């Protein structure tokens with residue numbers, strides 16, 4: 092299939108291009124580079140041996156999107172484009188609602204006009220809020236999202252469910268990602284956050300490389316085995332491969348389908364620090380800090396549905412994720 096990746100120059104998108112190429116698909120990328128660099132696509136070209144077509148445009152630009160669909164015959168779209176920093180979304184709610192919602196509306200309208208009705212949406216474990224059951228299954232009720240970023244994911248899920256109900260020709264796969272970390276084994280592509288990282292793994296790798304003094308561990312008084320927050324960390328290449336499997340569901344005309352993409356294992360913040368130190372033979376200085384507002388104690392999934400229906404499961408463990416994250420950071424100490 093010929094797949095359009097919106098936001099394809101970003102962290103998950105760039106890794107997904109590699110997996111799609113491996114599976115024999117062709118790819119077109121549209122990105123406005125608000126949180127990425129075209130260099131990621133040059134690096135992808137080194138891995139897959141060819142440059143993918145890239146349209147530098149904002150997905151909210153209806154004329155640009157219609158032109159794109161006129162120019163390329165697109166069979167399915169994976170919508171990675173969106174702003175994703177939780178804290179920033181609290182400070183700038185209008186920017187987050189406007190970008191994430193409008194980009195999706197403009198995209199869906201251009202798709203419908205061009206009779207392309209196959210859509211994979213980057214959703215998030217954040218839609219479960221403080222989860223009612225652990226491990227989280229897809230039947231777990233959606234929870235109260237504590238920030239505008241999470242609300243855009245939850246609301247867009249509702250929009251897509253209604254769209255598919257109104258026109259069953261649509262195949263819509265909602266992929267609820269847990270916590271992607273790590274990098275492609277080549278060390279050429281990886282996570283490249285702007286400014287001070289919000290997320291755990293980039294903070295660890297930047298501390299290890301000397302860009303940050305020490306990691307702050309946000310709370311050690313949660314109701315978890317060691318008191319620090321527990322998450323379901325998943326290797327970004329496993330996550331990328333989940334999109335290849337979701338496309339197979341689309342080819343089978345799945346209608347609406349919802350999947351958790353995680354490993355099913357929870358690791359605490361201190362587990363990740365220890366795994367990183369062991370995998371890379373390094374020390375990561377850290378100190379305990381107060382809890383971060385909006386954080387929950389524990390979040391990990393039951394990935395059985397994705398295994399049963401998509402034949403997908405995560406292959407990599409936490410030490411692989413730590414090794415590959417460090418490999419990217421040490422090869423690219425200042426990012427791309």
Ligand code: NAD
Pocket residue numbers: 097098099100101102103104121122123124125126127128148149150151170171172173174175190194213214215216268269270271
């Ligand atoms: P990222 O920021 O690296 O990639 C998103 C890309 O979208 C960037 O390249 C950015 O430039 C682009 N973009 C944003 N708004 C755009 C617009 N209006 N027009 C064109 N391009 C636009 O983020 P990522 O980690 O690769 O995440 C990809 C998707 O997965 C996002 O939708 C994110 O919310 C979702 N997600 C990420 C995580 C995570 O922990 N990384 C977890 C759950 C869900």
Ligand code: UFG
Pocket residue numbers: 175177215216217268269270289290291292294306307308309310319320321322360383386390
């Ligand atoms: N943490 C620290 N120190 C840091 C950063 C994080 O102790 O410097 C802790 C957090 O308190 C949490 C854990 O590490 O316990 C993971 O935090 P992240 O910020 O890496 O990830 P979150 O689980 O908070 O959220 C991430 C993305 C969301 C996405 C969610 C999906 O930021 O966008 O995963 O599960 F929705």
